[in-house]
Amino acid sequence: MTRYVLRRLPSAVLVVLAASVVIFSVIRLVPGDPVATLAGPDATPEARDAIRAELGLDEPVVVQYLQWLAAMVRLDPGQSYLVGGDISRLVREGLVNTLVLAGGALLLAVVLTLVAAVGGVLAHRRGVDTLLNGVNTAAVALPTFVTGPLLVLLFAVLLPVLPAGGTPPEGFWARPDISVQFLLMPALCLALPAAAALTRFLSEALRTELEQPYATTARALGVGRRRLVLTQALPNALPAAVTVLGVQVGTLLGGAVLVEAIFAWPGLGMLAEQAISSRDYPLVQTLLLLSVAVFVATQLLTDVVQALLDPRIRLGAS
Template sequence: MGRYVLRKVPSTLLVLVLASFLVFSLIRLVPGDPVAALAGPDATPEARAAIRADLGLDRPLLSQYVVWLGHVLTLDLGRSYRLGGQVGDLLADGAANTLVLTFTALALAALLALATSTLTVVLDRPWLNAVMSAVNTVAVAVPTFVTGLVLVLVFAVLLPLLPAGGTPPDGYLARPDITLQYLLLPAVCLALPAAAALTRFLTESLRTQMRQPYVMTARALGIPRRRIVLTQALRNALPSSLTVLGIQFGTLLGGAVLVEAIFAWPGLGRLVEQGISARDYPVVQVLLLLSVAVFVLTQLLTDVLQAALDPRIRIEGGTR
């Protein structure tokens, strides 16, 4: 298992290095100049040149990248141009809220997918298959901002049962019941598309397993369909579903930008939006690199978990 992980590490590091350079370069193609925003419309060319030199923006792009990468590797993320404060502090404040929301949505999506997929395959009714297919299609097709606005309108305005936005005023651990109320709407909004994608994949994986010879043998022995699905087919279908779950985690992080804006959730998504609007290079490039790193490391983790659950993957990987 250790050799399998070591074979994955070089490609992961290469992807991260290339991603860091692309993020650093592309962010400078965004229209607008942070120096002009900082100096103001009445600043003299000399004042603007002094600010540009102080920020290091007068150096060649490659030189700026090397300096920035060195600071990132030493966890010196720099200071925000416009939002104020250290980037690391801004990142820590927003990351906690985003991770709570994302992991809640991921757990909700996984539970929904597991329950609906298992129920669909166990019952195996045409009408249920049609209903689940329609629900999944709607969940994927409807944009997140539409779902969020509908949830707020129904459950916070028409039926004032849940808060329309924000985070628990006393923290997440002070009152779990209050925390659940604040989390429910944004987590459901973020989880629905991911749950639909996971349900489709897991359902098809289970159906594929139900056509395998071992299932036919079990059915011939009189073992009930429900028991076969829960004790054998589901266990064999889960390893391949972990990869999809890892991809959905990255998708949830991306979708958090809209969800956090709709529900006034002070996380990394709102921080990215503020940083781009203010042309705040240090904030935006660190956040984008963090998003890529989380996605790549999540894929590495899912590959390792899948290999741990399915020894064939380790064997095939060792022959390449």
Template sequence: MTGYLLRRIPTAVIVLVVASLLIFAVLRLIPGGPEVALAGPDASPEALAHLRHELGLDRSFVTQYFTWLAGVVTLDFGQSYQVGGDIGDLIGYGLLNTIVLTLSALVIAVVLALALSLAATIFDNRYVNALLTGVNAAAIALPTFVVGTILMFAFGVRLQWLPAGGIPPNGLGDSLSITAQFLLLPALTLGLPAGAMLARFLTEALRTELRQPYVVTARSLGVSRTAIVLKHALRNALPPTLTALGLIVGALLGGAVLVEAIFGWPGLGLLTQEGIFARDYPLVQVLVLLSVTVFVVIQLLADILHAWLDPRIRLAGAS
């Protein structure tokens, strides 16, 4: 396992370095600049030039990049141009809200995937398969903003069973029941498509396992299909599904941007949107790099867990 880690970690580091360079470069291709957003459209060229000098934007690209990268490595993210305040403090506040939302959506996705996959595998008839396929396809095909709008209108506006947006007035830690009410709609919106995608991976993995020789032997000995799926096939289908789960967690982080905007959930997604609209380079750079870092780390952990569960993975790379 140590050898496998030594092979995977350098790749992850290279990905992060390349990502940081691309993020820093691409943001500077956006028309306009932070000095225009700060000074206003009627600012004189002299005022814009002075502001660019104050912000350090008149230095060379290489100098700006390495100065920013050094700050990121030392966790000195600097100040926000437009949103205001220390970037580390802004991220600290939004990160907790995003983690709570993403973990809740992940729980919903895993439960939904297990329910759909096990039902499709155990109750193997055309009516159940048709129903589950329809539910799965609808969850994947409907855009997130459509699902969020429907849930908000139905349960938040029309029926008024749940809050239509925002967070509890006294924070997430005030009351578990109140927090759950505010969290349910955005977590469902984010978790439904992820659960449907994960269900496809798990269902295919289970059906592949059911074609293996050990299943034929077990069925000939009188073991029920349910027992085979739950006790043997599910355990063997989990390793490849974990890799898919790592990708789906990355999709959850990306989808959180839109979901937080729909429901007014003050997390990193909503903060990223505000930073982009305001051309707040320092804030957006750190937020996007943080998203890439989380995605890479989660994928690395998923690969490590996959290799730990399936020795063939780590031994194949050593040959």
């Protein structure tokens, strides 16, 4: 397993390095000048030149990139131009909220997937399959900016049982019962599309496994459908499902931007929106590179888990 991980690490590092070049280049193609925003409309050319020199924007682009890359390697991205404050602190505070939201959504998606996919295959009825297909189609077709307001209208206005948005005022760990109430709606909104995609994939994978020769033999020997699904088909279908789950993690992180805006959840999505609106180069670059790094790390972790579940993968890599 160690050899398998070491073989995957160089490509992961190269992807992050290539992403850093693309991010740094694209950000500077975006219209707008942070110096003009900081200096104000009435600033003199001398004042603007002084601000540009202070921010290091008068250096050649290659030098700026190397300085930024070195700062990222040191985990010291510097100060925010316009949002204000130390970037490390801003990212750390937003990252906690985003990880709580994404983690809650991921847990909900996995639970919903297992219940729907395994339950549907065990039920083995046309009516159940039709209902699940309809729910999956609706969950995939409706974007989060539609399901979010619908959830707020239902559970915060018509049936006022959950808060409409925000985070627990005393923090997540002071009152876990209150935290669950704040987390439930945004996590459900974010989890529904991922759960629908996972349910469709896992259901088909389970049905495919039940058509394999070993399943036919097991049924001939008198093994019940429940035992066959839970002890044979599900373990065999999990490695491929884990790969899809890894892709859905990236989807969850991307969808968190809209969900955070809908539910006033102060995470990295809202921070990125503020940074992009104000042309805050260092903060935008840091957030984008962090997103790529998290996605690459998630894919690497997914491959490791898949290799643990399926020995043929790590044996093939060896």
